[in-house]
Amino acid sequence: MPCKKINNNSELxxxxxxxxxxxxxxxxxxxxxxxxxxVLNFQSDQENSKKALGRTAFYDPNTNEVTIYVDGRHIKxxxxxxxxxxxxxxxxxxxxxxxxxxxxxxxxxxDSHLRGMEREAYEKGNMLFRxxxxxxxxxYGENIMKTKIKVLREEIKKQKLDEVADRYMGKPAEKxxxxxxxxxx
Numbered sequence: 001m002p003c004k005k006i007n008n009n010s011e012l013x014x015x016x017x018x019x020x021x022x023x024x025x026x027x028x029x030x031x032x033x034x035x036x037x038x039v040l041n042f043q044s045d046q047e048n049s050k051k052a053l054g055r056t057a058f059y060d061p062n063t064n065e066v067t068i069y070v071d072g073r074h075i076k077x078x079x080x081x082x083x084x085x086x087x088x089x090x091x092x093x094x095x096x097x098x099x100x101x102x103x104x105x106x107x108x109x110x111d112s113h114l115r116g117m118e119r120e121a122y123e124k125g126n127m128l129f130r131x132x133x134x135x136x137x138x139x140y141g142e143n144i145m146k147t148k149i150k151v152l153r154e155e156i157k158k159q160k161l162d163e164v165a166d167r168y169m170g171k172p173a174e175k176x177x178x179x180x181x182x183x184x185x
Contacts, residue, residue: 002029004037004064009042011069012078018090020136027132032088032124040082041067049073057081059088061097065083083132084125091117 008014014021025040046095048054049071056077066085067077091097096117115172 002026002034002037004160005039007039007041010070012044014042017075020075020079023136024082024129024132027135028083028086028128031125031131032086032090034086034093036089037067037095038066038086038089039063041065042070042078043067044071045069045072057085059085059092061088061092062094064089076129080126080129083129084115084121087121087125087128088117091120096173 004015005019028034045054048069055069056073057066059066066082066089067083069079070078096113
């Protein structure tokens with residue numbers, strides 16, 4: 001089980017995106033190969049979301065927790081952030097955070113080891129998400145289209161059957177009722 005727990009501390013409707021997460025999270029473990037479960041936190045922070053350069057996500061190597069800020073963000077952007085942070089989780093599983101990690105402003109510019117870790121997270125995280133997305137669309141996109149076509153065919157078939165039933169078994173229209181000889185009084 002790659003994800004030990006999901007905490008939703010936001011207004012994000014996780015039910016709407018469950019099918020994506022149920023596919024994406026196991027995919028990340030398969031591709032990245034991390035060997036410890038993590039906790040995924042969806043976090044609301046309205047003040048942070050108003051900042052043009054506010055935080056989008058972070059990873060805590062001490063607790064194996066990924067926190068994603070979700071306010072005002074598209075689900076694809078949220079998932080790219082998850083991918084990025086799971087690369088950091090993978091790095092932690094490999095022992096690359098031993099000796100501590102500084103998350104101060106500029107850490108990726110002043111510490112060559114952390115810069116390399118960020119480079120890996122950006123590259124692998126983005127490509128990980130892109131590869132998953134393309135595969136998901138290929139597999140589920142075709143199935144979704146096939147399902148839509150099948151439903152449409154069934155609706156057309158039902159509509160035609162209803163028309164035939166109305167014509168032959170339903171109540172005929174007044175104009176279709178033959179009139180007998182009219183009696184004169």
